[in-house]
Each structure stands twice: as structure tokens, then as C-alpha cells.
Amino acid sequence: MKKHIAFTLMAMALAASLFAADIFASPAGYGPDWKVVVSIDEQKTYVYKKDALVRQMVCSTGLIDGDNDTPLGDYIINESGQKRGTSFFSKRFNVGARWWVGFIGGVYLFHSVPIDAAGNVIPAEEAKLGKPASHGCVRLSMEDAKWFFDTVPDGAKLHIQKEAAAK
Helix, strand or coil: CCHHHHHHHHHHHHHHCCCCCCCCCCCCHHHHHEEEECCCCCCCEEEEEEEEEEEEEEEEEEEECCCCCCCCCEECCCCCCCCCCEEECCCCCEEEEEEEEEEEECEEEEECCCCCCCCCCCEEECCCCCCCEECEEEECHHHHHHHHHHHCCCEEEEEEECCCCCC
């Protein structure tokens, strides 16, 4: 229970630091035409437009430990408002990321692999792509995170599942 409370407080602190950053508008596009599927077992993210696969990306979802799992289910990208930005950094946790897009009220994010205070990718964290590694967010490569930020509009459907995605 203490671990869960600590995680919740950490997520709230991270969310507070995120939204002090610049907020950007959603890319042009009609959200419901887009669907994002995250497979925990595969550690992959699939993006579809009108049911056609547009991009497949290696990702890292949450550590499977009961406190940091990426939440399974159906969501809408930024359903609670525009929550996306080019970067964030938490001095408290000494880590940040680039190209973030929120879901579940912005508590969880799609974002790049972690960066340090100077904005450099942390190599040990980048090496974890393809394996569960986050506190519940969905990590993407720098290139894929930028593409996701630039392309996937608010209102896109999001489905996070344990099993492999149908291709």
C-alpha cells in the first residue's frame, strides 16, 4: 500500500511538473479516424488510420510489478483536454523526456526515452526499449515519439492490451 501511495504521489508530482511546460495544440486530423494499440506482451505500439496500419513502433511500457503497470483498457488520447508538449524535466527525479502526449487525464503519457538535465538521451534507459521499464507511461524512441506527437490527434482511440495485437 505504501508503494502504491508513493507511486501516486510521484505521478502527481510528475504531472504537475509537466503541465508547467508549454502546451501544444493537437495535430490536424479527425481523432476518431485514428486508433492506437499498445501490446504489453510484444512491447509494441501500433497506429492505425481508418483501420490501415500507419506505423509500428517498439516501446517500453510499465514495469510489471503491481505499482508501475501500464493500465489495460480503452481510452481516448487527451480526452480531458490538450496535454502534449515538446519536453519536460523533473528536478526531483532528475529525469525528463521529449515529445509527450497524454492519456487518462495526462497522468500517463506517450513520450521519448528518458533524458538527463542537459537534454541528452540516457543510454541505459534507451537500451531498455522493447522491455517493460517505465512507471506506467509508454516510452518510444526519440524519432517515434516525435512522429507520435506530430501525427496522432487528440480524440484518437487508445487500446492497451496484454496480448499481441492483430496485424
